[in-house]
Amino acid sequence: MPEHHDARRPLIWLVALIPIALALIFWWWLSNEQAPERGREASPVAVGLAEVIERPFSATLGAVGDVEATDSVEIASLVTERITELHFDSGERVKRGDLLIQLDxxxxxxxxxxxxxxxxxxxxxxxxxxxxxxxxxxxxxxxxxxxxxxxxxxxxxxxxxxxxxxRIITAPVSGLMGLNNLSVGEQISADTPLVTLDSIDRVQVDFSLPERELQRVKEGMAVTARSVAWPDRLFHGEVTTIDPRLDRDTRTVMVRARFDNPGLALRPGMLLEIALLLPARRRLIVPEGAIMGERDRQWVFVITSEADHYRAHRVDINVLERGPGWAAIDAGSDPERLQPGDSVAISGLRAIGEDRTLTLDETAARDTSTLFEQARQTTADEYAPDSEMPTP
Missing domain, CATH: 1.10.287 (Helix Hairpins)
Known part of the structure; x- marks a missing residue:
């Protein structure tokens, strides 16, 4: 039987070789494309450094509260009667026992x-x-x-x-009289408020703090306060009472502080910004520019020297307090990973990776100690209390 020759066999081989050739071409192209990328990844990153320092640090808890008089009284009559004499003016300072109103x-x-x-x-x-x-x-x-x-x-x-x-109405406490809207000859009714009397040589402010801060607050702790009415003054007081009960709905605790009030600058109803001064603790300080964050996580890059090059190691942190250009931090559950004297990167942060070689950019370096002390001095000057107090 004569041998039959299949004319389609070379075509089949050609079709089979096409995918192999395409795969070889793609591999060659991919190798050439990634080679520059690998070169770029391996190129050094220039970073500026700053030292991690440790300083005594007095943190604060912030709150707001309204000024209240130590003693606040609404003067009223026990009887319905006609006024025959008035012995006070609006805003007058009176002493306990002074005659205010004489009734018929x-x-x-x-x-x-x-x-x-x-x-x-x-x-x-x-x-x-x-x-x-x-x-x-x-x-x-x-x-x-x-x-x-x-x-x-x-x-x-x-x-x-x-x-x-x-029929003789006297001042029950020493203080400032409110507005006088009464007239001689006017008939007043029993138990109707006539005028206010506030004792404000010392004032008190109630403010709330979250439940988690309860263990940090103690009676006798120092507090400061600021008011929009006196933006250049800092008022000083202390915690006198911590409410034994917490609010079930808000899970907050009420704290009462008392303030000396020379010059009677603070008046009932004023809104104060309260800063409760916590006991000093030693904290790690870094420039604020060293901190990176994403969602609820924050970190710094600690730079170490390895033979002839530098490497970056990411350390997750907690930011405890911020100031002008600086931040007080800790390393959370692994405090040994961040120590005073460590160097952290403050420039080139977005280009840093765990496997990147680094070079130092001396022009971008910062002295954390100088930065911190200058910022603290500026803050102290800004919040220094004014010795002059207003007169009523």
Whole structure:
């Protein structure tokens, strides 16, 4: 049988070789494309360095609160009566016991005079009857009745004396009077507020703190306060009371602080920005530019020397406090990874990788100690209290 020749066989081989050739071409192209990338990844990154320093650091807890008078009273009358005299002006400073308002007491004065006459008469009658009882001239019941009449007269006199006192309104505490909207001759009603009286030589401020801060707050701790009314002044006080109960809804605790108020600059109702000064702790300080972050994570790159080159190691951190150009940090659960004297990168951060070789950029280096001290001094000057206080 003659041999049959298949004309399609070379075509089949050609089709089979095409994918192999394409794969070889793609491999050659990919190798040439990635070679520059590998070269670029291997090229050194220039970074500026700053030293990690450790300093005593007094952190603060911030809050806001309203000024309240140490003693705040709404003056009211116990009786409904007409005003006959006013003895204070709006905003006047008064002392405890000073006469403020005199009400019409003519009827009570007359009644008291008559009651005192009756007391004297009943007393004389009792004195007259006592010898007669001893002599047996009158019955004991008669002198007992006279004693009852004398006691009734004394009770009436005491009632009228109290009624007179109710018509004299005096200052229950020392302080500043509120606005006077009263007039002589005006009829006032019992238990109706007439004017305010605030004792503000010392004031108090209540403010809330989160539950997690409760363990850090102690009675006697120093606090400072600022007000938009006196932006250049810093007011000093101390924590006097920590509420034993927390708010169930907000999980916050109320704290009360008292402030000296020379010049009466702080007035009830003012809003204050409160800073509670926590005990000093030693903290690691770095320039703020050394910190990188993403979502809820933050880190720095610690730079180490290895033979003839430098390497970067990422260290996750917690930022505890920030200031002008600096930040107080710690290394969280692994504090040994970050120590005073370590060097951190402050420039070229986005190009740094764990496997990148680094070179030092001396022009970008920063002295953390100088940066921190200058920033703290600027802050201290800005918040220095003014010795001059306003007068009321």
């Amino acid at each position: 007491d003519r009827a009570e004065q007359q009644g008291l005079r008559a009651a005192r006459v009756i007391v004297e008469q009943e007393q004389r009658e009792l004195d007259r009857l006592k010898p007669l009882v001893r002599q047996g001239s009158i019955a004991t019941q008669q002198i007992d009745a006279q004693r009852n009449r004398l006691e009734s007269a004394r009770i009436e006199a005491a009632r009228l004396t109290a009624a007179l006192e109710d």
